Amino acid sequence: MLVTFRVKVATLSRRYGNLYSVTRHFKNASIEDVPEVSQALIKRIFRSNNMKFEEGYTCFTTDCHLCHHNMKSTLYVNKTTGSYMCPKCKHSGEWSSLESLISKKMKKPNLSNDEILVNLSKFEDDIRSIQNSTEPLSELNEDSLHKVFKKLKLPIIAKSELNPLNLRINCDLNELYFPLEDVNSEIVGYKILGNELTTKPNSNYGGLVKGTKPKSKDTAILVENLADFLVLYASDVNATIICLPNGTKNLPQYYLPSLEKYKKIILWLGSEIQSWNAAKKFGRKLGEKRCLCVQPCAKHVLPHLNPSQDLKFIISNAQSLWHKSITNFASLRQDVLSDLQNIDQVQGIRWKRFPTLNKILKGHRLGELTVITGPTGSGKTTFISEYSLDLAMQGVNTLWGSFEIRNARLARTMLQQMVGFPLEQHLEYFDEWADKFEQLPIYYMTFHGQQTVKVVMEAVEHASYVHDINHVIIDNLQFMMGITEEHKHMDRFWKQDAIVAAFRTFATKKNCHVTLVIHPRKEKTDEELTTSSIFGGAKASQEADNVLLIQDKRLTGPRGKKYLQIAKNRYSGDLGVMPLDFDKNSLSYAPKKKKKVEGTLLESVPTDYAKLEPQLLPQNLDRNNPKIVVVE
Numbered sequence: 001m002l003v004t005f006r007v008k009v010a011t012l013s014r015r016y017g018n019l020y021s022v023t024r025h026f027k028n029a030s031i032e033d034v035p036e037v038s039q040a041l042i043k044r045i046f047r048s049n050n051m052k053f054e055e056g057y058t059c060f061t062t063d064c065h066l067c068h069h070n071m072k073s074t075l076y077v078n079k080t081t082g083s084y085m086c087p088k089c090k091h092s093g094e095w096s097s098l099e100s101l102i103s104k105k106m107k108k109p110n111l112s113n114d115e116i117l118v119n120l121s122k123f124e125d126d127i128r129s130i131q132n133s134t135e136p137l138s139e140l141n142e143d144s145l146h147k148v149f150k151k152l153k154l155p156i157i158a159k160s161e162l163n164p165l166n167l168r169i170n171c172d173l174n175e176l177y178f179p180l181e182d183v184n185s186e187i188v189g190y191k192i193l194g195n196e197l198t199t200k201p202n203s204n205y206g207g208l209v210k211g212t213k214p215k216s217k218d219t220a221i222l223v224e225n226l227a228d229f230l231v232l233y234a235s236d237v238n239a240t241i242i243c244l245p246n247g248t249k250n251l252p253q254y255y256l257p258s259l260e261k262y263k264k265i266i267l268w269l270g271s272e273i274q275s276w277n278a279a280k281k282f283g284r285k286l287g288e289k290r291c292l293c294v295q296p297c298a299k300h301v302l303p304h305l306n307p308s309q310d311l312k313f314i315i316s317n318a319q320s321l322w323h324k325s326i327t328n329f330a331s332l333r334q335d336v337l338s339d340l341q342n343i344d345q346v347q348g349i350r351w352k353r354f355p356t357l358n359k360i361l362k363g364h365r366l367g368e369l370t371v372i373t374g375p376t377g378s379g380k381t382t383f384i385s386e387y388s389l390d391l392a393m394q395g396v397n398t399l400w401g402s403f404e405i406r407n408a409r410l411a412r413t414m415l416q417q418m419v420g421f422p423l424e425q426h427l428e429y430f431d432e433w434a435d436k437f438e439q440l441p442i443y444y445m446t447f448h449g450q451q452t453v454k455v456v457m458e459a460v461e462h463a464s465y466v467h468d469i470n471h472v473i474i475d476n477l478q479f480m481m482g483i484t485e486e487h488k489h490m491d492r493f494w495k496q497d498a499i500v501a502a503f504r505t506f507a508t509k510k511n512c513h514v515t516l517v518i519h520p521r522k523e524k525t526d527e528e529l530t531t532s533s534i535f536g537g538a539k540a541s542q543e544a545d546n547v548l549l550i551q552d553k554r555l556t557g558p559r560g561k562k563y564l565q566i567a568k569n570r571y572s573g574d575l576g577v578m579p580l581d582f583d584k585n586s587l588s589y590a591p592k593k594k595k596k597v598e599g600t601l602l603e604s605v606p607t608d609y610a611k612l613e614p615q616l617l618p619q620n621l622d623r624n625n626p627k628i629v630v631v632e
């Protein structure tokens with residue numbers, strides 16, 4: 001039997017790198033590409049077609065009519081995006097194709113252009129070939145097993161504890177294979193731990209590394225790495241232990257069906273700000289009411305760092321992520337304590353390139369709104385590009401809405417800022433750096449020119465859910481003001497206020513940082529900008545947590561400097577200025593002159609010096625001893 005199934009374009013874009021994924025997803029910036037879907041719409045379509053369905057935490061489930069008649073199964077339909085998948089026949093796709101399948105009574109799969117056919121038997125062959133080239137770990141003796149675990153830096157676990165996990169090992173004994181189970185507990189691939197961590201076959205079937213204890217089927221504990229997974233699995237904790245597919249980076253929607261059956265989910269991720277933010281973000285995606293979180297605190301560490309700590313006690317103290325509309329200090333007390341214990345983390349992610357910004361703003365925090373303005377051509381885009389690149393290089397999932405300049409030009413600027421020298425003069429380095437750049441979690445909307453705020457907000461909400469976006473940049477807001485349907489009777493000030501309010505709500509509700517570039521009002525060039533120079537009513541500066549002004553003194557005098565003024569800072573109240581010395585070669589505003597710091601490489605220019613030709617090396621860098629920065 002030859003059953004065919006589809007792999008979404010998203011899979012391809014993941015394979016070819018993140019850079020193009022939203023660009024591809026929102027192909028040609030057409031509105032139709034962002035599914036117009038809501039829970040009410042999905043239910044209405046089901047009901048009007050007499051389809052029985054059940055509502056779960058994250059998905060609707062209904063019978064899969066795409067399956068071959070003798071392999072009936074459940075179809076999972078994501079409640080937010082409408083994307084569907086059947087674990088049995090492996091059909092998957094976007095809501096629009098499901099809707100048209102339903103209207104045709106699901107008689108035959110509707111293959112659209114953005115989907116490709118893959119042969120199910122090829123998938124089965126892939127699994128078989130992995131199994132043929134490896135052997136069950138249970139066949140190793142205890143001694144060899146311990147050696148393998150030591151080499152792979154895994155905690156030592158007794159062989160008897162490991163046997164139910166059905167791990168496999170390659171013949172060179174340097175790669176450990178963890179089975180990936182889908183929603184029906186069928187093996188759909190392997191997570192392979194060797195020199196690096198890979199997954200085979202590369203697929204979207206929602207397979208997770210899972211270890212189920214016989215007694216507890218309703219509770220799952222999600223961890224970010226295999227070492228934590230093994231420690232918790234071997235402990236006396238009574239729950240299904242699950243390793244997140246991409247750690248704290250993101251939780252793609254294909255994995256949600258596999259987590260649907262758990263009434264209680266406990267997230268135990270790291271104590272860094274990103275892990276903590278990821279726990280909260282994933283909790284919201286999984287349904288906050290069933291999620292608890294092991295909060296970072298000084299009293300405990302991740303399971304593999306101290307397997308002998310009281311794991312059961314720590315887990316029993318996990319806090320609910322669900323916040324009631326009305327609360328009192330007693331229920332906030334633990335959150336306040338946790339904030340105080342982790343004050344560094346609460347302050348946000350620090351820029352590597354802008355120490356002055358760290359001093360004043362303390363860091364980049366989720367849920368905040370930043371507004372930046374500056375005279376035309378003063379470098380707003382160039383600065384925001386570097387400021388967001390810095391964060392993306394630290395793992396912040398970033399979505400760019402560049403309405404003014406083409407995405408290719410923006411990406412080129414960012415690439416040059418990452419590399420630190422003009423690539424057009426050294427094309428031989430292009431592939432190497434482009435490969436590195438592709439690994440960054442940066443997505444671009446393909447909108448260009450005037451857009452309605454509704455269309456942009458839909459795209460932002462969609463990407464925020466699908467790609468776990470933590471930072472949205474809109475450059476610039478004025479491009480949403482030309483055709484704002486629902487506000488066409490308003491004047492431009494009111495229109496802008498409505499758009500700012502929409503982004504403010506989004507930032508707070510989705511705990512995502514939004515940076516808005518807004519042009520200033522027309523002012524005399526010799527006058528400094530102030531918060532009231534931002535175009536529009538007072539809404540933008542009132543709603544913003546941070547207001548950044550580019551002051552360009554070069555316009556008023558030949559020796560005038562350019563600097564960034566932090567004119568509002570809701571978090572700490574500190575205000576101040578950061579000089580913006582521009583380096584044309586690297587398109588960078590990062591400060592270059594640094595004091596001698598033993599043992600630290602120039603932090604502000606993250607270039608791979610070892611690979612650069614002598615003429616490209618910064619003058620003050622001692623190549624023979626690159627760890628020491630020589631001061632001029």
Ligand SMILES: Nc1ncnc2c1ncn2[C@@H]1O[C@H](COP(=O)(O)OP(=O)(O)OP(=O)(O)O)[C@@H](O)[C@H]1O
Nearest residue numbers: 374375376377378379380381382383404562582587
């Ligand atoms: N300090 C600077 N000195 C010289 N050139 C600069 C400086 N800052 C930016 N540039 C260059 O000026 C050009 C315009 O910069 P950019 O597009 O970032 O400005 P902008 O403020 O976003 O412009 P607009 O008002 O049109 O949106 C770019 O080519 C950039 O490389």
